[in-house]
Every structure is written in structure tokens, then in C-alpha cells.
Amino acid sequence: MAQQARKRPNDVLRDSEWTKAQLLDAARLEFSEKGLSGARVNDIAARASVNKQMLYYYFGDKEGLYCAVLNHAYEGIRARENELDLAALAPVAAMERFIGFTFDYLTENRYFVALLNDENIHKARHILDSEHLQGLHERLQETIGDILTRGEREGVFRPNVDPIDLYISIASLCYFYYSNIHTLSAIFGRDLSDRSATHHRRQHVIDFVGAYLEK
Amino acid sequence: MAQQARKRPNDVLRDSEWTKAQLLDAARLEFSEKGLSGARVNDIAARASVNKQMLYYYFGDKEGLYCAVLNHAYEGIRARENELDLAALAPVAAMERFIGFTFDYLTENRYFVALLNDENIHKARHILDSEHLQGLHERLQETIGDILTRGEREGVFRPNVDPIDLYISIASLCYFYYSNIHTLSAIFGRDLSDRSATHHRRQHVIDFVGAYLEK
């Protein structure tokens, strides 16, 4: 079903920014639901309400569109991360804020989890050279390293926590819940995307990491 | 490239068990590398060194083979889990054993992670009614619940830990590392499947969970 809420603006019949945005949105949904191999370019065009040729005109081919979607996704989370002002918070509060943000972001952007899963099937070869991964290491090292250093100095965090190890664990605890939510729901016989279940999980993750960090 | 090490046994030209096993092995690799949508039945048959018609003869269609592969995968891990004798270990040792087993199993069976990822793209609809998921809840509740109860009674574990919450966290910490190993390796600029990196990660996971549990 085509996106009807996003009509072409101002009765203009040609609008390259609008067409690109339509295609990117439709592709984000299609790729996250079906993966790169399962997604269909005809379906993407239909969902975007634009001619299929536009996909080739703007993005080159299916894989080019997929790369654009991945880059957009990383831009999205980066923009939201930049809104956090963790340095202004006390260490414990900052860490809880970061964990909460990570969990909430994935809760509100389930497509991101699906896209990353699919991209790992393809050995990350579409995102490998992206500027969005370059520098992420340094940013995480700095952001989390700073919180850990301040927490250690204040005596509220255990010493010598490796920021990268910690980040991987925080990401693990937040991400897996959504990446495997269908098999987990099947195992436990209940819908884990239920609002109260996700709230519970969110708090559990904060407690879990907090227990590791507290001195 | 066809599997050459597994020739038909005893110069027999017709062996339905051999043919099925060949197809299941080849399919496991193909589906884990490319996902259900990306896998090709011609490639599966070629890898198995059997005629493509055999796939349809034994498994019905591509999706039937995929279901068989998933069920085999769950049978595999269940068999290994049954070899653990956690009730015979003290609580702390039992928990560490369970965590170590989970991590090691995924280390040795990367295909299992890839299959589960792909199956979640398909909303777990191929495994939903499988006997392998049914009962898993109860088994986990019992296995982990028993360890937690004994640990709480001995005063080495914090009270009131929910076994399901704990299981999801243990699975998270073990699973994500492999499910996202390509994007993580790209971010951190090093190969996270390196032997020393996985050893380090394994120990970190045990420490992480241990910190949460200790009273």
C-alpha cells in the first residue's frame, strides 16, 4: 500500500528531494522487513508511489539504495546521540541516561535492528567504508571513557572498566531483545514487544549494568 | 564447491539417509550465509553433490528444507545442553558453566546465530510451532531457576532474580557479539573473531553476569 500521508508538496509534479525521501522511507521499511535479498524493487517503488526508474535514476541500483538506507540510519542515531549531554550529568546518571537512550532508540526504531542484522549477513560490506563507522570507535571511547573515568574518580564505579567491553555489553543487552524478539516471544509464550514487558526489560538492563559498575 | 569429504558410503548409489544428510549440511551453510531469501536451491544441491530434484523429493520445497535445517539446529544445541550436569555443581560454578557453555556453543556454531537472525526477519514463523521451542521455557525456568534458588539459599546470589530475565541477558551478552561481529569489527578496526578476543569476551561475560548475581 503506497504511502498516502506524504503527498508531493505544493502540487509540484517534479521534486527530486521529495522523490528521494519517498524512496528512502519505502526502502527502509522494505529492507528492514525482508532483508536485501528478499526486498523487491517493484515493491519499494510501489510503497514510495514513484516510478521504478526513479530508484535507478537516483541510487544507481538496488544495492546503492540499500547503502543509502544504511547511511541514513546511522545518521539518524548519530543525530539523536548528539542531543545527549552526558558530560553535564553525574557519572551514574550519565551512564543510566546512555543505557536508557540506547534501549529507547531501539524500541522506537526496530527497523534499525533489522537492518544491522541483515548487514551482518552480508559481512558489513555495504557499511564498511562508511564515514559513519569511522570515528564511531573514538566517539564511544571518549563518551563512555569519560563517564567511567569520572565515576571511578568519584568512587562510584569499579576501577579499570574497559569502555569498549562495556559498550558491547550495553549494546548486547539492548539489541538482542529486539533482534530475537520473535523467537524469544515464541519460547516464552508471550509478546515481548508489549509495553510493560519493554519497560521491565529497560529497567532490568539499567540494573544489570549498574551492578557491574558499582564499586 | 561440492563436499568431497563425505562421499556416498559403500559404493552404494542410492542412500536416502546419506542424501538427506548431504542436503541438510549444504542447506545449513547456504541458509546461514545468505538467509532464506538469498539462498539458492541450485547452489544447495551443488554443495550437497546431489540432484536438485532430491531437495523436493525429501523436503517438499525450499522453505521445507529451511524448516528442517532450523529444527536440526535446535536439536543440536539441545543435545549438547543435555550433556551439562549443572545440578551436580555448586551454584556459582553451575552458573559459570552455563554461561561458558552458551558462549562456547555460539563460538563453535556461528551458523546457529545467523540462522536465528534470519528466522527473526521472518518473524519466527518457520519455528513457531516446533516442538523445540515448546518446552524450552519450562526447561530454562527449571535449569536456571534451580541454580538461582540454590545460590540464594547459600547466600552467594542476590535474592529474587527472575530466571527468564537472567536468561535473556546471558543470551544477549553471548549472542550479540557474534550476530553483529562484522559491524562491530568494522567499528573497532579489529577482527573480533580472533581467538584472544573471543577468550577475553567470554571471561568478560562471566564476570559481568557474576557481578549482577553476587550478593
Next chain:
DNA sequence: GGCCTTATCAACCGTTCAGTTAATAACCAA
């Protein structure tokens, strides 16, 4: 107003793909 550029359209193409078919061969039991 005309021309050039850019955006868009509809139809088409060749290849790939899962699945099917008819035939053949292997195996085993009577």
C-alpha cells in the same frame, strides 16, 4: 516563447529462480 535540462513514465528485456516432469536406474523381495 522557446529551448535545454531534469524528472518521470510505461513498456520491455534477458536472466534467474523455484519448482515440475517424464524417464531411467538401482535396489530388493518374491
Next chain:
DNA sequence: TTGGTTATTAACTGAACGGTTGATAAGGCC
């Protein structure tokens, strides 16, 4: 040895698929 069943083969089919092409229209600038 023969006949029936099961396993296997090679070729085929129709639909789906990503991508292309030639044409047309919209928009803007001179």
C-alpha cells in the same frame, strides 16, 4: 529372473526479478 518400489537424473517451465530504454512532460532560464 522379474516386477515393483524407491532413488535419482536431465531437461524443462512459467513467473519473478533487477535493470534498461526510448519517449514524454515539467520546469526554469534566457
